[in-house]
Amino acid sequence: MNVQQSFARRGFLRGALATAVLAPMGGALASCASGGGTTTGPTGTVSDANPFGVPDNSTVDAVIFKGGYGIDYVDFAGSLFNKNHQGSTAKISPSTAISTELQPRFAGGNPPDLVDNSGAQSIGISTILDQLEDLQPVVDAKNLEGTPIKDTLYEGVLTPGTFNGKLVAINYVLTLFGVWYSATLFEANGWTPPKTWDEAFELGEKAKAKGKYLFLWGKEAASYYLELALSSAIKEGGDEVRVALENLKEDSWKHPALTKVFEALDKHVKAGHFKPGGSGTAFTAAQAQWSNGQEALLYPSGSWIENEMKDQTKADFKMTGAPVPTVTSSSKLGYEALHSGGGEPFIVPSQAKNKAGGKEILRIMLSKDAAANFAKTKLAPTIVKGTVPADGFGSTALVSQTKMLDAAGKNVFNWQFLDLYGMNKDVLVVWNAFLDGKSNAANLANDMQKMSDKIRNDSSIKKVEIK
Amino acid sequence: MSLPPPTAVLEGGRKAAIQSRRKNLTFDKVSFMVVFLGIPLAIYLLFVIWPFLQAFVYSLTDWSGFSPNYKFVGLDNYARIFTDDQFLKALSNNVILLIVVPIVTVVLSLILATLVTVGGSSKGQVKGLKNSSFYRVVSFFPYTIPAVAIGIMWGQIYDPSGGLLNGALNALGLNFKDYAWLGNTSTAMACSIFVIIWGFVGFYMVLFIAGIKGIPAELFEAARIDGAGRFRTAVSITIPMIRDNIQTAYVYLGIFALDAFVYMASLFPNAGGPENSTLVMSQQLFFTAFQRGQFGMATAMGVVLAAATLLFSGLVFLVNKLTGGSEGGRL
Numbered sequence: 128m129n130v131q132q133s134f135a136r137r138g139f140l141r142g143a144l145a146t147a148v149l150a151p152m153g154g155a156l157a158s159c160a161s162g163g164g165t166t167t168g169p170t171g172t173v174s175d176a177n178p179f180g181v182p183d184n185s186t187v188d189a190v191i192f193k194g195g196y197g198i199d200y201v202d203f204a205g206s207l208f209n210k211n212h213q214g215s216t217a218k219i220s221p222s223t224a225i226s227t228e229l230q231p232r233f234a235g236g237n238p239p240d241l242v243d244n245s246g247a248q249s250i251g252i253s254t255i256l257d258q259l260e261d262l263q264p265v266v267d268a269k270n271l272e273g274t275p276i277k278d279t280l281y282e283g284v285l286t287p288g289t290f291n292g293k294l295v296a297i298n299y300v301l302t303l304f305g306v307w308y309s310a311t312l313f314e315a316n317g318w319t320p321p322k323t324w325d326e327a328f329e330l331g332e333k334a335k336a337k338g339k340y341l342f343l344w345g346k347e348a349a350s351y352y353l354e355l356a357l358s359s360a361i362k363e364g365g366d367e368v369r370v371a372l373e374n375l376k377e378d379s380w381k382h383p384a385l386t387k388v389f390e391a392l393d394k395h396v397k398a399g400h401f402k403p404g405g406s407g408t409a410f411t412a413a414q415a416q417w418s419n420g421q422e423a424l425l426y427p428s429g430s431w432i433e434n435e436m437k438d439q440t441k442a443d444f445k446m447t448g449a450p451v452p453t454v455t456s457s458s459k460l461g462y463e464a465l466h467s468g469g470g471e472p473f474i475v476p477s478q479a480k481n482k483a484g485g486k487e488i489l490r491i492m493l494s495k496d497a498a499a500n501f502a503k504t505k506l507a508p509t510i511v512k513g514t515v516p517a518d519g520f521g522s523t524a525l526v527s528q529t530k531m532l533d534a535a536g537k538n539v540f541n542w543q544f545l546d547l548y549g550m551n552k553d554v555l556v557v558w559n560a561f562l563d564g565k566s567n568a569a570n571l572a573n574d575m576q577k578m579s580d581k582i583r584n585d586s587s588i589k590k591v592e593i594k
Numbered sequence: 595m596s597l598p599p600p601t602a603v604l605e606g607g608r609k610a611a612i613q614s615r616r617k618n619l620t621f622d623k624v625s626f627m628v629v630f631l632g633i634p635l636a637i638y639l640l641f642v643i644w645p646f647l648q649a650f651v652y653s654l655t656d657w658s659g660f661s662p663n664y665k666f667v668g669l670d671n672y673a674r675i676f677t678d679d680q681f682l683k684a685l686s687n688n689v690i691l692l693i694v695v696p697i698v699t700v701v702l703s704l705i706l707a708t709l710v711t712v713g714g715s716s717k718g719q720v721k722g723l724k725n726s727s728f729y730r731v732v733s734f735f736p737y738t739i740p741a742v743a744i745g746i747m748w749g750q751i752y753d754p755s756g757g758l759l760n761g762a763l764n765a766l767g768l769n770f771k772d773y774a775w776l777g778n779t780s781t782a783m784a785c786s787i788f789v790i791i792w793g794f795v796g797f798y799m800v801l802f803i804a805g806i807k808g809i810p811a812e813l814f815e816a817a818r819i820d821g822a823g824r825f826r827t828a829v830s831i832t833i834p835m836i837r838d839n840i841q842t843a844y845v846y847l848g849i850f851a852l853d854a855f856v857y858m859a860s861l862f863p864n865a866g867g868p869e870n871s872t873l874v875m876s877q878q879l880f881f882t883a884f885q886r887g888q889f890g891m892a893t894a895m896g897v898v899l900a901a902a903t904l905l906f907s908g909l910v911f912l913v914n915k916l917t918g919g920s921e922g923g924r925l
Contacts, residue, residue: 234659258660346865403772548886551885556868587891588888
């Protein structure tokens with residue numbers, strides 16, 4: 128009996144050790160195979176129909192994030208690839224956890240040929256910057272119709288994927304940020320989307336009179352209000368605001384433009400224009416309170432919002448987007464200026480075996496057929512111009528996006544530091560407290576500054592200079 | 595004919611013994627050793643010990659996780675995480691869980707187990723409450739639900755505007771409109787702990803029931819004849835008799851409390867709760883590794899977590915031994 132007991136105990140301790148250590152170190156475990164060198168792989172003949180020299184009878188291994196857009200749009204490009212390159216095949220695999228799934232492959236030196244590095248578990252781009260192919264040749268190449276790809280793209284869409292002057296990611300989906308509202312509701316009440324924070328406050332009071340709120344939020348998406356504030360402040364103070372934040376400069380969060388925007392938001396919070404309890408509400412539930420319950424008038428978000436809430440939007444809602452309000456009517460960049468980000472960043476790892484194949488699929492995706500197919504099936508524009516008809520396939524949100532883009536012209540901007548340095552988790556904590564009324568404009572600026580300072584002063588974090 | 599010297603006899607005997615031992619190494623024995631000792635040992639070394647060592651080595655590097663290159667930075671990562679206010683916050687949150695979760699769960703499930711086994715009528719045979727088998731099944735239900743589902747479900751129950759909890763409180767005439775249970779520092783941790791305990795009580799209750807059923811009924815009957823009430827019986831008979839089960843439960847729950855990743859991550863997706871009041875070490879580790887790309891530092895956190903777990907298990911064994919528990923316990 129004694130012997131058995133002691134064995135059982137040892138087994139248990141062993142189990143305890145294993146659970147305790149193995150679970151958190153799963154990632155490290157997977158790394159046993161770190162090593163491997165650069166592979167050039169075979170190359171095919173370079174021609175107009177094959178600008179990157181995809182070798183004959185090769186396989187392209189693409190791992191695509193399977194989120195709101197699915198992977199069928201890449202399958203579409205994959206089948207075109209199979210048709211154009213007889214004998215070669217594109218293998219398109221879905222993944223919902225890019226980072227955890229591909230980490231061992233990157234560390235082991237056998238990454239896929241094409242990756243859609245998207246989703247909540249995307250790979251922090253700064254950690255793999257020097258392992259990515261320069262994608263400039265892709266945009267320099269001609270598309271399947273014979274036009275150079277760079278001439279077919281919207282303004283500024285390549286900046287989100289450019290780091291240290293190198294184009295390492297092509298964000299396939301064009302994402303606009305703004306405030307979204309129900310055109311039907313606004314028309315019925317004679318409201319218009321606010322152009323300045325003063326107007327927004329007035330609208331908030333009107334909403335209150337109707338028993339509604341101006342804004343609402345959900346705990347995982349409190350950061351959308353940071354997006355709103357940053358857009359507004361950059362429009363007010365110009366590019367210098369953005370550049371200082373991007374490069375984690377001292378006191379960059381104390382810029383007068385930001386201070387004014389934070390104060391305006393604080394005024395809304397204190398006036399009860401935010402639906403209380405957001406910090407304990409799941410963001411999907413909160414968004415439904417806006418799109419279905421119509422408890423709030425405005426919701427700041429990216430243009431994916433229509434697709435995301437498709438099943439939970441009130442009939443005849445007529446979702447429409449508007450640029451975010453500015454502090455004054457004489458802001459540096461004008462009310463029409465837009466935060467245009469990219470969604471679905473596609474990357475080609477340098478160590479991939481068939482880099483040419485990865486680039487070729489990207490080229491096909493950026494050609495007319497595939498881009499038009501995406502716009503039509505996903506009701507979202509790609510970075511390729513002219514794929515959305517005037518009626519926006521019947522979507523008011525899509526029509527308003529085209530309008531916003533045309534009005535903005537060259538005044539589009541984007542920032543990278545939040546994703547670059549993985550700040551989302553800390554941002555959520557600070558912004559939930561602020562929107563809850565537990566903080567104020569000054570504390571908010573301090574908290575954000577502390578976050579930025581901490582990264583700047585941490586020598587173990589690689590910094591990327593952004594212009 | 596002379597006798598060989600005694601030493602030679604001895605040596606010869608020893609040789610014979612060795613030879614016979616070698617002869618005993620039949621194929622049967624060797625294959626048995628390979629299959630039941632060699633293979634498990636190899637697997638254990640390869641998948642347990644080797645990753646331990648690797649993890650420790652990686653914790654001394656600045657490895658990003660995504661490249662084959664790294665350089666050694668000594669104990670820098672450890673110095674960093676122990677001066678990082680967020681990791682320390684996470685550590686202290688784990689300590690809170692470690693103190694509260696095991697003790698509350700064990701006490702609650704002990705009470706329930708006693709009620710359904712020996713808490714019944716004090717006349718006749720020693721038995722549990724009426725319908726005790728029904729209660730036993732019902733209280734085991736939560737354990738059959740996956741932790742992620744539990745987290746999502748309770749996230750909905752705690753929802754400020756449409757949640758069951760606020761709905762019930764409002765129906766009782768209390769004004770809890772829009773109160774965010776998971777959004778306030780004062781309630782977030784307590785609410786999370788409640789969810790965790792809710793999920794575990796049933797399982798440990800069943801564990802304790804099995805222990806109590808193993809105690810001879812005569813003991814309870816004798817105690818009752820001597821005039822012991824239900825509480826006295828529980829304290830003086832039940833608990834000492836199932837001491838080993840309690841120790842097991844305590845260690846398991848403690849290890850869980852030091853992890854708690856699944857519950858916290860599903861109750862507070864992407865973040866650490868209001869003002870990081872529910873952030874746990876495993877979450878911080880995950881963020882550091884996969885969002886920040888600092889695998890070196892993340893593995894250092896893993897090593898700290900492992901050390902904390904070992905320390906805790908050691909403490910429980912020590913306390914049990916010092917307070918007179920059986921040698922080692924039955925685990």
